[in-house]
Amino acid sequence: MSDALVEVRDLKVTFMGGARPVRAVDGVDLTLARGEVMALIGESGSGKSVTLRQLMRLNPERKTHVEGSIRVAGEDVMGLSSARLTHYRGAEAAMIFQEPLLALDPVYTVGAQITEAIRRHERVSKADARARALALFERVRIPSPERRLDAYPHEMSGGMRQRAMIALALACRPKLLLADEPTTALDATVQIQILLLLRELQRDLGLSIVFVTHDLGAAVEVADRIAVMYAGRIVEEGTARDLIRTPRHPYTIGLLKSRAHGALSKGSRLEAIPGSPPDLANLPPGCAFAPRCPLAADACRAAAPPALDVGPGHRARCIRTEDAAGLLMTQAA
Amino acid sequence: MSAALEGSPALPVPAAAPSQATGYWTSVWRRLRRDPVAMGAAIVLLLxxxxxxxxxxxxxxxxxxxSMLRRLRPIGTAGYPLGTDELGRDMLSRLIFGARYSLxxxxxxxxxxxxxxGTIGIVAGFAGGRVNTAMMRTIDIFYAFPSVLLAVALSGALGAGFGNALLSLTIVFIPPIARIAESVTTQVRSRDYVEAARASGAGALTLLxxxxxxxxxGPIFVYSTSLISVSMILASGLSFLGLGVRPPEPEWGLMLNTLRTAIYVQPWVAALPGLMIFIVSISFNLLSDGLRSAMDVKQ
Structure with a gap:
């Protein structure tokens, strides 16, 4: 595929720091086309953020053991020299963080931070860099942008800070935008605005976006494709539409049912997935979800299931996808 | 006097600190000006x-x-507004000259x-890992001694004198400042904005x-200003013990020592150098407190 911007093959990330090595990401394959938006969803500790950070090589290299390959725009990210890596970070791929108040340096104005980022990558004058920062602020629709450039992060509201953070990430015109729970720290109304802004920027600038969230609603809102992660593996991946309409993995079905959506009538119980996520340092031998799965059979506990095609561009790591479809039906009734 | 040294205060990591961004120091000054206690202390220190x-x-x-004829005159004597010391020297003049030494x-x-x-601590904190351990454990060896004891021992070993007293006090203050610098740097290093800067392609030098x-x-500076009073008191202590400034220099600690014998004759005159030490050191502490809250941008 020549139009693939990101190609991740069999990525394994193991943290060596603690008493026992912890395999946070266990064989992730990802392909992202140019201009495509992918959402990585899963609960805390499922490896979604680690995967995202590894795309930037942000995991502490001394304490992390990484296997597999990551290619972005044809370049081998894991093999980049430190000089190429500083170019890659910012100019090829950029990242926005969950809590913009923490991710913006409190002692500099946001304008100064954007100008600094631009001048780090390109030889432009301070005035030109500031003009570009101003254009970016207009682009992300910050009101009275000229004045806001001279504001400190704590002087802005949460939504505006996240817009400034997005402007900072886009400062050097990256092709790939990585977003680590970009709306989690925001108010519900602001969340939608930020998601719509991301979607609009993606369309106008032809960006590819990988964004991590545990909010299925947000994922459906902006993503073309959704990958569901559980215990370091992608358990199901497909178009947003397929995944919501015809989920095939019992975990995805569990996630869908555990949402408090509009149809939930007062007094009815919210479905939850029983049990808790597994200890990554001590995974069961077979399917990691088997201990919590209503359909688990002996075969599930024996070996990790392979990724099976269950439809066009729709794959699930489950050997009981046929029965899983039925699981959704019975619950819906 | 050592309590301020050993019990390092928990410093809030920064809302703000010196930066090239214009307007920061202006706003710190504006907030400081509205703090009557800090401003009072600042005026006293300025005087x-x-x-x-x-x-x-x-x-x-x-x-x-x-003058042997005019020894130990009381406060208010004509021509000697603050009296005279045990050798008949004018107390007011000696206290004024003593301010030079004490400051x-x-x-x-x-x-x-x-x-x-500060350099040691920031490097150790930023490097982390084994470098940090090696540097900070070495610093801890010095930290293990009570500050007074260390100052006295160093001054004793180096020999009495103004320069040696300065040197030994410097050595005494390096460990606590390095410690604060290290802990603040370690905190800042793990902050999201450092990670975000790394994600936008900043190299280690830029990050640092x-x-x-x-x-x-900012926090290291504020902590250091709170040590000024400790340093003054320790210096006076060294002089009192005969390890700092030598007679006949009018250093407050030394004056306190030599006037000790006159405490039953002229208690008020004998107490004057101590009063000066008290006023100046408490002013430094109050100003440092005011500075700490003025530098907290998030208020």
Missing amino acids: FVLAAILAPYIAPADPYRS LMGITPVALAFGIG RVHVLGNVL
Whole structure:
């Protein structure tokens, strides 16, 4: 595929720091086309953020053991020299963080931070860099942008800070935008605005976006494709539409049912997935979800299931996808 | 006097610190000006600094000229507004000249230790891992001694004198400042904005220079200013023990020592140098407190 911007093959990330090595990401394959938006969803500790950070090589290299390959725009990210890596970070791929108040340096104005980022990558004058920062602020629709450039992060509201953070990430015109729970720290109304802004920027600038969230609603809102992660593996991946309409993995079905959506009538119980996520340092031998799965059979506990095609561009790591479809039906009734 | 040294206060990591962004110091100054206690302390200190600088012009008499006939006059004697000491020297003049020593002994060791200890701590904190352990455990060896004992031991080993006292005080203040610098740097290093800067392609030097220094210097500076009073008191203590400034120099600690014998004759005169030490050191502490809250941008 020549139009693939990101190609991740069999990525394994193991943290060596603690008493026992912890395999946070266990064989992730990802392909992202140019201009495509992918959402990585899963609960805390499922490896979604680690995967995202590894795309930037942000995991502490001394304490992390990484296997597999990551290619972005044809370049081998894991093999980049430190000089190429500083170019890659910012100019090829950029990242926005969950809590913009923490991710913006409190002692500099946001304008100064954007100008600094631009001048780090390109030889432009301070005035030109500031003009570009101003254009970016207009682009992300910050009101009275000229004045806001001279504001400190704590002087802005949460939504505006996240817009400034997005402007900072886009400062050097990256092709790939990585977003680590970009709306989690925001108010519900602001969340939608930020998601719509991301979607609009993606369309106008032809960006590819990988964004991590545990909010299925947000994922459906902006993503073309959704990958569901559980215990370091992608358990199901497909178009947003397929995944919501015809989920095939019992975990995805569990996630869908555990949402408090509009149809939930007062007094009815919210479905939850029983049990808790597994200890990554001590995974069961077979399917990691088997201990919590209503359909688990002996075969599930024996070996990790392979990724099976269950439809066009729709794959699930489950050997009981046929029965899983039925699981959704019975619950819906 | 050592309590302030050993019990390092929990410093909030920064809302703000010195930065090249304009307007920051203006806003710190604006907030400081609205703090009556800090401003009072600042004015007192300013008066002492002026007195120290202008000592030869404002002192009514020669601080070294003694007179056996006019020993230990009480406060309010005509011609000697603050009385005379045990050798008949004018107390007011000696106290004014003494401000030079005390301010110098208070500020110089702390300024030197701020440079050295701050650098050690920031490097250790930023490097992390084994470098950090090696550097900080070495610092801890010095930290293990009570500050007074260390100052006395170093001064004793180096020999009495003004320069040696400064040097030993500098050595005493390096470990606590390095420790604060290290802990603040370690905190800042793990902050999201450092990670975000790394994600936008900043190299280690940029991270250190822009994001770590910018956030770390403020708290280290504030902590250091709180050590000035400790330094002054320790310096006076050294002089009192005969390890700092030598007679006949009019250093407050030394004056306190020599006037000790006169405490039953002229208790008020004998207490004056101590009162000066108290006023100046508490002013430094109050100003440092005010500075800490003024530098907290998030208020």
